[in-house]
Amino acid sequence: MGVLEDVMKALERVPGWKRIAALPKEVDELRARVEALEKRLQPATGDQCPKCREMHxxxxxxxxxxxxxxxxxxxxxxxxxxxxxxxxxxxx
Ligand SMILES: [Zn+2]
Missing domain, CATH: 2.40.50 (OB fold (Dihydrolipoamide Acetyltransferase, E2P))
Structure with a gap:
């Protein structure tokens, strides 16, 4: 067994490692959501309309x-x- 495999097995025993390993994907998903929200708010000239939901x-x-x-x-x-x-x- 190589050193890299040993390190990976050791990391898997570290509490919270699975969550840390998933962070890049989570950050990418959050970035996409923020960009979608910014795109939606960019043309905003007012609050959200109760009827059509646009920001006018x-x-x-x-x-x-x-x-x-x-x-x-x-x-x-x-x-x-x-x-x-x-x-x-x-x-x-
Ligand atoms: Zn409206």
Whole structure:
């Protein structure tokens, strides 16, 4: 049996070695996932649209809520530039 085989057998007895040996493949898989996420976020101009899931949902207008003016409530209008979906939200 050669020295290399002896070293490999010795390494297999080291706790966590199997996990360490699998790291290059794991890093490559994570790199691919990060690149896919970066590619998806690169054209982002806003948050994720609840309807079409694209990253083009953004605040287009904000004003005091006319029905809760005395409470200081604001009404925000959001719109997706990809699909046109609109939503309104109130905040204090
Ligand atoms: Zn949309």
């Amino acid at each position: 949902f953004m605040l287009v207008q904000s004003h005091p809520d006319p029905y809760m003016l005395e409470l200081g409530v604001m009404r925000d209008h959001y719109q997706c530039s990809a699909c046109g979906y609109q939503d309104q939200r109130t905040r204090t």
